[in-house]
Amino acid sequence: MSEPTKNYEHEVVSQREGAVPRDLLIYAVLVVCTLVSVASSYLSLGVANGIIVLLIASVQALLTLWFFMEVRSSSRVLQLSIFAGIFTLGVLFVMSLTDYLSRAWGSW
Amino acid sequence: MAERALPTTVPGAASEHPIAHEHAHPPYLRHHFETVAQQHEASSMGMWLFLLTEFMFFGGMFMAYLVYRSWYYPAFVAGSHQLSIVRGTLNTIILLTSSLTMGFAIHAARARNQRALVRNLVTTLLLGVVFIGIKATEWRTEWVDHHVPGLNFSIDDFVHPAAGVQALPLDVAEHVQVYFSLYFAMTGMHLLHMIIGLGLLSFLVFKARAGAYTQGYSASVEYIGLYWHFVDIVWTFLFPLLYLVSRHA
Amino acid sequence: MSATTIVRLPQQQGARLPARNYLNEEYGLKSWLLTVDHKRIGILYLISITFFFLIGGILAGLIRLELLTPQSDLVAADTYNKLFTMHGIIMIFLFLVPSVPAVIGNFVLPLMLGARDLAFPKINLLSWYMYMGGAIFTLYALINGGVDTGWTFTTPLSTHYVNTHVITAGLGIFIAGFSSIFTGLNFIVTIHRMRAPGMTWFRMPLFVWSNYAASILMVLGTPVLAITLILVVLERAFGIGVFDPAKGGDPLLFQHLFWFYSHPAVYIMILPGMGVMSEVISTFSRKKIFGYKAVAFSSVAIAVFGFFVWEHHMFIMGVSTYSALVFSLLTMMVAVPSAIKIFNWAATLYKGSVTFETPMLYAFGFMGLFTIGGLTGVFLGSLGMDVHLTETYFIVAHFHFVMVGGMLMAYLSGIHFWWPKITGRMYPEQLSKLAALTTFIGFILTFFPQFLLGYLGMPRRYAAYPPEFQVLNVLSTAGASVLGVGYLLPILYLTWSLKYGKIAGDNPWQATGFEWQIQSPPLTENFVEIPVMDHDAYDYEWLEHRTKVEVPSIG
Numbered sequence: 001m002s003e004p005t006k007n008y009e010h011e012v013v014s015q016r017e018g019a020v021p022r023d024l025l026i027y028a029v030l031v032v033c034t035l036v037s038v039a040s041s042y043l044s045l046g047v048a049n050g051i052i053v054l055l056i057a058s059v060q061a062l063l064t065l066w067f068f069m070e071v072r073s074s075s076r077v078l079q080l081s082i083f084a085g086i087f088t089l090g091v092l093f094v095m096s097l098t099d100y101l102s103r104a105w106g107s108w
Numbered sequence: 109m110a111e112r113a114l115p116t117t118v119p120g121a122a123s124e125h126p127i128a129h130e131h132a133h134p135p136y137l138r139h140h141f142e143t144v145a146q147q148h149e150a151s152s153m154g155m156w157l158f159l160l161t162e163f164m165f166f167g168g169m170f171m172a173y174l175v176y177r178s179w180y181y182p183a184f185v186a187g188s189h190q191l192s193i194v195r196g197t198l199n200t201i202i203l204l205t206s207s208l209t210m211g212f213a214i215h216a217a218r219a220r221n222q223r224a225l226v227r228n229l230v231t232t233l234l235l236g237v238v239f240i241g242i243k244a245t246e247w248r249t250e251w252v253d254h255h256v257p258g259l260n261f262s263i264d265d266f267v268h269p270a271a272g273v274q275a276l277p278l279d280v281a282e283h284v285q286v287y288f289s290l291y292f293a294m295t296g297m298h299l300l301h302m303i304i305g306l307g308l309l310s311f312l313v314f315k316a317r318a319g320a321y322t323q324g325y326s327a328s329v330e331y332i333g334l335y336w337h338f339v340d341i342v343w344t345f346l347f348p349l350l351y352l353v354s355r356h357a
Numbered sequence: 358m359s360a361t362t363i364v365r366l367p368q369q370q371g372a373r374l375p376a377r378n379y380l381n382e383e384y385g386l387k388s389w390l391l392t393v394d395h396k397r398i399g400i401l402y403l404i405s406i407t408f409f410f411l412i413g414g415i416l417a418g419l420i421r422l423e424l425l426t427p428q429s430d431l432v433a434a435d436t437y438n439k440l441f442t443m444h445g446i447i448m449i450f451l452f453l454v455p456s457v458p459a460v461i462g463n464f465v466l467p468l469m470l471g472a473r474d475l476a477f478p479k480i481n482l483l484s485w486y487m488y489m490g491g492a493i494f495t496l497y498a499l500i501n502g503g504v505d506t507g508w509t510f511t512t513p514l515s516t517h518y519v520n521t522h523v524i525t526a527g528l529g530i531f532i533a534g535f536s537s538i539f540t541g542l543n544f545i546v547t548i549h550r551m552r553a554p555g556m557t558w559f560r561m562p563l564f565v566w567s568n569y570a571a572s573i574l575m576v577l578g579t580p581v582l583a584i585t586l587i588l589v590v591l592e593r594a595f596g597i598g599v600f601d602p603a604k605g606g607d608p609l610l611f612q613h614l615f616w617f618y619s620h621p622a623v624y625i626m627i628l629p630g631m632g633v634m635s636e637v638i639s640t641f642s643r644k645k646i647f648g649y650k651a652v653a654f655s656s657v658a659i660a661v662f663g664f665f666v667w668e669h670h671m672f673i674m675g676v677s678t679y680s681a682l683v684f685s686l687l688t689m690m691v692a693v694p695s696a697i698k699i700f701n702w703a704a705t706l707y708k709g710s711v712t713f714e715t716p717m718l719y720a721f722g723f724m725g726l727f728t729i730g731g732l733t734g735v736f737l738g739s740l741g742m743d744v745h746l747t748e749t750y751f752i753v754a755h756f757h758f759v760m761v762g763g764m765l766m767a768y769l770s771g772i773h774f775w776w777p778k779i780t781g782r783m784y785p786e787q788l789s790k791l792a793a794l795t796t797f798i799g800f801i802l803t804f805f806p807q808f809l810l811g812y813l814g815m816p817r818r819y820a821a822y823p824p825e826f827q828v829l830n831v832l833s834t835a836g837a838s839v840l841g842v843g844y845l846l847p848i849l850y851l852t853w854s855l856k857y858g859k860i861a862g863d864n865p866w867q868a869t870g871f872e873w874q875i876q877s878p879p880l881t882e883n884f885v886e887i888p889v890m891d892h893d894a895y896d897y898e899w900l901e902h903r904t905k906v907e908v909p910s911i912g
Contacts (some may be wrong), residue, residue: 006217014196019215027208028125032349034200041352049356052651053348061341068211069337076155077549085160089167091664096613098680099668100175105679140474141551150476152551157542163579168584168614172599175610183605228818257604258595284603293588345714 187287188353217326392476399464437820438505457629471553491533528753541575567632612829630767642709645895719770726762751811778869782858796843802836
């Protein structure tokens with residue numbers, strides 16, 4: 001392997017030979033995920049339909065984040081920030097749902 | 109503001125080593141940062157925080173979607189069936205490809221390969237334009253079919269549907285308008301961000317052709333790349349939620 | 358009252374401001390409007406928000422004048438609706454939210470950390486222009502007839518039933534929200550990446566911790582407000598149906614999204630003020646803050662818990678009672694970190710060498726009034742009490758106690774504390790103490806009767822009320838006049854001090870902190886040499902040692 005190019009002192013550049021094939025592999029996985037997602041929606045699976053497509057979308061998002069957006073090599077602070085964002089949105093969803101899901105309960 | 113001579117080392121600090129002389133004050137080092145590494149870490153963090161705000165911004169619309177899909181599922185199914193699965197899947201793959209080429213562009217910038225950088229940036233840009241073109245045809249279809257909420261929405265298609273499709277009761281048919289409201293709000297907001305992204309990419313192409321990002325500091329390409337990937341991730345969620353609602357029915 | 362003071366000024370005869378500082382570095386309008394110096398941007402914000410405070414104050418004056426009499430006789434009911442709406446929008450979004458972070462934080466944060474500027478100076482300038490853009494939209498709405506929905510824009514009133522400038526005002530707040538986001542983003546990156554060598558997280562001044570927590574709220578919460586306002590604008594402009602019951606929409610969805618931001622917004626407003634309190638109370642008791650880590654962590658806890666309680670603004674709106682119980686419990690819990698701070702400040706005062714300069718007078722006012730306001734918030738968090746008290750003047754009194762008695766006093770405390778650093782001059786002490794006292798008395802007279810009014814059943818946002826409430830309303834209006842004087846005085850004497858105030862020198866309060874070890878006003882680049890932090894925060898022994906060793910500055 002040739003000497004990796006150094007930019008801005010401490011940064012080691014992506015190894016040229018390794019980067020492209022890996023990206024192509026991730027890309028292929030992402031496209032396959034999309035096609036699987038489309039196919040699954042044509043099956044009659046009830047509630048599971050929605051869950052499956054969302055799960056696949058989450059996997060695609062995670063792959064993009066981890067590899068294309070290079071979260072895998074980022075600092076702890078950045079990873080925590082991403083988690084904080086997901087958590088906050090989760091709070092919005094889950095706690096609003098406590099209202100929407102329980103409105104019809106009981107006779108109150 | 110007048111330039112001041114700054115110390116290149118921090119007095120008393122144990123861990124810092126002096127910057128190599130040919131990079132003592134590179135032109136891209138902003139004067140309020142001590143080292144290029146600090147500038148890069150700070151700028152990267154800034155871009156990620158901005159993406160976090162975008163995440164919360166779209167998140168509000170996803171909340172609305174969550175509520176109304178749980179309330180009006182049959183209406184959402186009917187609305188989703190109006191969308192073209194072919195154009196939607198094609199657009200998804202186009203965006204994924206543009207993410208790939210954007211990644212290639214970043215590698216090229218880091219490897220100081222100007223031709224590859226420009227080539228990949230232009231490819232990404234073109235793919236984005238194609239995406240918008242296909243989206244525009246979809247929106248036109250909605251307009252022609254009278255599915256645009258507030259402007260020309262008609263429940264006719266759902267109450268008197270084509271042969272082989274079950275007709276919806278009146279109130280369910282009315283609720284399809286809510287589905288389309290969310291469809292236009294979400295894809296519209298996504299489209300707006302795509303257009304901004306194309307603007308940013310054009311700016312990158314213009315500067316890259318002048319050799320800006322292949323001199324050892326490719327940060328701008330990376331940050332705009334992050335933005336582009338983020339817009340792609342938003343679509344990754346929009347696609348199944350809008351196009352793939354129970355296609356088997 | 359003790360006659361001692363810790364103020365130590367340089368000898369006034371022959372004293373001058375430093376020859377080179379950020380104020381005389383460059384002259385001309387362009388050098389201000391295109392500046393990227395965080396200190397100048399802080400001053401731009403100071404001028405803008407003071408202007409809008411005056412407008413908001415005039416609107417408040419009109420409200421109180423109308424409420425002198427039970428009938429709606431000064432203004433029509435529709436106009437009254439516009440008065441309280443514009444008062445709320447201006448005071449919250451154009452004054453309170455940017456007050457401490459954008460004025461004091463912008464100026465002082467890099468200095469406290471030992472940095473030359475914030476991480477993104479141009480984004481900082483952009484944030485001021487976004488503020489001005491939002492402000493202009495809001496002014497336009499005001500001049501063209503105003504908005505009358507209440508600052509809360511509740512649907513479907515705002516989307517279907519009024520024909521006022523909801524879209525303009527909504528867009529104005531949307532734009533101003535970017536100002537908040539950019540400020541918060543800047544602060545977070547600066548605090549993470551630009552601290553001086555040796556400045557660990559637990560050696561930072563507590564002001565930084567508070568602003569850090571507020572910045573997290575700004576970055577995560579404001580975008581949700583942004584999308585909510587966009588949806589309201591779309592609903593109003595195109596009738597898309599997302600909040601329209603006739604089309605299947607849920608008006609309560611608007612409230613969930615709106616309050617998801619607007620509750621953390623109150624913590625965005627108060628946390629920086631609490632940061633000021635830590636600095637001021639420590640300095641004027643000559644003692645380090647009791648329980649540094651508790652205060653630091655409580656800031657973060659307020660930020661985190663602040664996201665869990667928004668539904669307590671919707672208890673009577675038709676939400677499920679089960680969810681209301683959950684949110685009520687969480688609301689009780691969110692009061693705890695705030696209380697921890699009050700206890701720690703009180704413990705700091707205990708056995709400290711307390712002196713009563715103006716910033717400290719405001720701090721004492723804060724501690725008492727914020728405690729009352731906070732406790733009444735706990736009353737409101739209790740579901741049964743809220744059903745009786747919500748949408749009455751009890752709520753109005755509650756939030757004015759925390760926001761005006763709390764936050765505005767903290768802001769004034771901070772302005773008076775850092776004024777010598779910002780301008781190099783001192784303000785007249787007797788007059789400033791008089792103003793602080795006037796504010797305190799005026800405040801209590803204005804807002805305490807409103808607790809009684811609310812409990813007795815007077816609804817909020819009504820131009821007319823039953824005659825039996827008149828006495829308390831007259832008391833409240835009388836107090837408002839006194840309060841107005843109290844707020845006008847600082848504007849006058851602080852402006853006066855720019856030319857005629859005593860020269861302050863580097864460290865008139867003998868405070869710790871990097872900002873007090875450099876000249877007043879500071880150089881544009883802040884430090885000649887980046888300092889190294891080798892001691893804990895609020896280390897008065899370090900300060901004493903340093904003062905003995907150094908030649909005192911004569912300005």
